[in-house]
Amino acid sequence: MHLDRIHAAPPVAPAVAVCVRAVDAAQMSALMADWAALVPHAAEPNAFAEPWFAAASAHLPGANDIRLLVVRQGRVLIGLLPVCIARHYGRLPVAHVQNALHYHSFLGTPLVRAGLEALFWGAILDQLDEARWARGLFHLTAIPADGPVHRGLVAAAATRGRPCDIVHRHDRALLQSTLGPAAYYEHTVRKKKRKEIKRLEQRLAEAGTVATRHFAVGDDLDAWTDAFLTLEASGWKGTAGSALASRPETAAFFRAALRGAHEAGRLDLLRIDLDGAPVAMLVNFLTAPGSFSFKIAFDEAYARFSPGVLIQIANLDILDHTDIAWMDSCAVENHSMINSLWGERRTLVRLTVPLAGPRRGLTFTLSRLAERLAARVRRSSPEPSHAD
Numbered sequence: 001m002h003l004d005r006i007h008a009a010p011p012v013a014p015a016v017a018v019c020v021r022a023v024d025a026a027q028m029s030a031l032m033a034d035w036a037a038l039v040p041h042a043a044e045p046n047a048f049a050e051p052w053f054a055a056a057s058a059h060l061p062g063a064n065d066i067r068l069l070v071v072r073q074g075r076v077l078i079g080l081l082p083v084c085i086a087r088h089y090g091r092l093p094v095a096h097v098q099n100a101l102h103y104h105s106f107l108g109t110p111l112v113r114a115g116l117e118a119l120f121w122g123a124i125l126d127q128l129d130e131a132r133w134a135r136g137l138f139h140l141t142a143i144p145a146d147g148p149v150h151r152g153l154v155a156a157a158a159t160r161g162r163p164c165d166i167v168h169r170h171d172r173a174l175l176q177s178t179l180g181p182a183a184y185y186e187h188t189v190r191k192k193k194r195k196e197i198k199r200l201e202q203r204l205a206e207a208g209t210v211a212t213r214h215f216a217v218g219d220d221l222d223a224w225t226d227a228f229l230t231l232e233a234s235g236w237k238g239t240a241g242s243a244l245a246s247r248p249e250t251a252a253f254f255r256a257a258l259r260g261a262h263e264a265g266r267l268d269l270l271r272i273d274l275d276g277a278p279v280a281m282l283v284n285f286l287t288a289p290g291s292f293s294f295k296i297a298f299d300e301a302y303a304r305f306s307p308g309v310l311i312q313i314a315n316l317d318i319l320d321h322t323d324i325a326w327m328d329s330c331a332v333e334n335h336s337m338i339n340s341l342w343g344e345r346r347t348l349v350r351l352t353v354p355l356a357g358p359r360r361g362l363t364f365t366l367s368r369l370a371e372r373l374a375a376r377v378r379r380s381s382p383e384p385s386h387a388d
Contacts, residue, residue, distance in 0.1 A: 014074025016119060018127040023066045023082065028055055031070065034077040035111075036264075043114040043148040047285035047292045048105040052260025054082070057102060059253040066100045067133075071123045079112035079120040085135060089367050090374075096136030096363070097128055097355070104253065106292065106330035107348075108142035109149050117152025118159070125156055129356035137364040138353045145169060145347040157353050165352045167371055170333040171345040176326035181316040188343040197309060204305040208275040212314050215269035224269055225258050228281045232297035244295075254295075261285055268318075272311050280307035282315055288323040293330055312341050 021027045028051070035051040047053060057063065062084075069081045082100040089096050099108045112120045128134040143150055145166075157164040177184050186194070204210055215224055229245040237243035244254045261267035268284035268291070280298040284291055293315070298307040318327055328346055331338045354364035 014076070016071065016073050016078075016123045018123050019070045019072070020127070020131070021068045021070055023054070023058065023063050023068050025058070027068070028058070031068075031080075035080065038077050038079070038111055038113060041113050042111040043117055043152075044109050044112075044144065045287040045290040046107050046109040046111060047261070047266060047287045047294075048101075048107050049080070049109060049111045050264065050266070050287070052264045052266070053105075053257055053285075056253050056256035056260050057105070059249050059256060060102055060104075061249060062102065069124055069127060071120050073116070073119070077113075078116045079110055081110040081124060085133070086139070089136070089139065090371065092367055092370055094136050094363060094367055096139050096367075097134050098139045099141060101141060104250075104257075106142065106294075107144075107328065108140055109144060109147070112149055112152065114148070117148050118155040121153045121156035122159065125160060125162075125353065125355075134355060136355070136360060137367060138355055139167075140351045140353075142348050143351055145349045150349070150351070153351065153353070162354050165368060166349045167352050167368070168350040169347055171347050172331050172333055173329035173335060173338040173342040174326055174344040174346040175316075175318065175329070175342045176344045177319060179319065181319050184319055185313065185316055189341060193340060197306070197313060200305050201310060204274065204279075204302070204307070204310070207302075207305075211273045211276075212311075213271060213273070215267065215271075221258065221262055222255075224271070224281075225255055227271070227278050228269075228283065228295070228297055229254065231278055231281055231299060232295075235297070235300040257294075258283065270311060270315060272307060272314065274302070279305075280311040282311050284315070284318070284327070286321070286324060289325040291318065291321075291324050291327040293327055309337060309341070312338065316341075 021031070032051050032055075035054075039050055066082050066084050069083060070077070071079045071081075083097050084100040085095055086098040087093070087095055099110070101108050110120075125138070128138055140153070154164045179187060189197075201210075215221070229243070229251060232238070233243040233245040235243075238246065241247075244250045258267060258269075266285050266287060268286050270282040270284070271278045272280045278299070279302045281296070282293065283295040284293050296308060296311065298311070315327075318324055326344075329335070329338045329342060352364070352368065354361050
């Protein structure tokens with residue numbers, strides 16, 4: 001027998017398995033090493049899906065209602081997705097499976113090993129099809145449009161003969177440019193607005209000694225964190241009871257998030273001081289090649305100087321970071337302040353996929369029909385009159 005006629009059998013890919021875990025301290029601790037090892041190999045960066053942020057989020061109410069779907073190929077972790085059972089689908093009283101996000105989490109992209117997106121979503125869909133607890137349909141919120149994770153879900157759904165409907169889309173401000181900070185500022189911000197900002201900088205400088213600085217080695221993170229919480233609580237959020245410091249659980253979450261980001265090398269803190277006291281502070285998470293602007297606070301006693309605008313101008317220095325290609329504002333759509341300073345936009349979508357079974361298929365069909373009818377009514381409704 002000729003040796004060149006002997007062909008070795010092709011290697012068999014390890015089986016893909018999904019483990020459903022509770023989000024508790026023991027489970028999180030067991031996953032942390034593999035979870036952290038997945039981060040640099042993820043198809044799309046998402047600070048809000050990294051293990052340090054998930055650990056911080058355990059301080060918030062509702063953590064016990066989350067299931068973490070852990071997908072492995074053999075021993076290799078290829079992705080994780082936290083899900084919950086939402087009680088309403090839009091305005092419809094339809095219980096369904098949804099990616100689990102809280103009020104302080106601004107992106108829903110799961111961490112998925114690059115190149116294995118369709119395999120990951122196929123395993124997720126198959127698991128949900130079989131799970132008795134998985135009710136209604138499968139809904140995902142705050143997913144970047146047309147990215148590899150989105151495309152992977154579309155492919156996995158199509159393989160199973162199902163649609164992956166975009167049921168809503170919106171844009172939010174994004175900072176992405178090859179220009180340096182000064183050139184970008186001049187190119188993007190109108191001349192009239194630049195002149196006004198220059199005037200505000202001069203007026204603030206007349207009020208005292210102004211210093212802009214980043215959190216650096218040797219700085220006290222607890223002191224910076226306390227300063228942010230105090231600054232935010234001093235304004236309308238504190239009065240309304242919605243400041244992070246207004247409730248012990250949100251304050252604990254914020255402290256843990258900043259500590260975790262710092263330990264993971266993700267934290268970027270910026271402040272503008274007047275006579276040594278902060279008048280504006282900004283928290284960013286750096287997740288190369290992307291980054292996220294997480295929280296901002298300013299002293300409302302100095303609102304006439306627009307300190308929130310001034311710190312965002314200072315934040316343009318992120319364009320000098322060679323490893324950071326973009327920063328997501330994490331702002332609401334049409335945010336007037338950030339939209340006037342950042343010229344790019346990021347499109348996020350909400351996606352809905354039917355699950356297997358006649359009853360769940362009918363839930364998807366009726367829910368999507370109701371959405372389409374509501375959209376048609378909105379389009380056909382006359383614009384409200386603004387006449388006196």
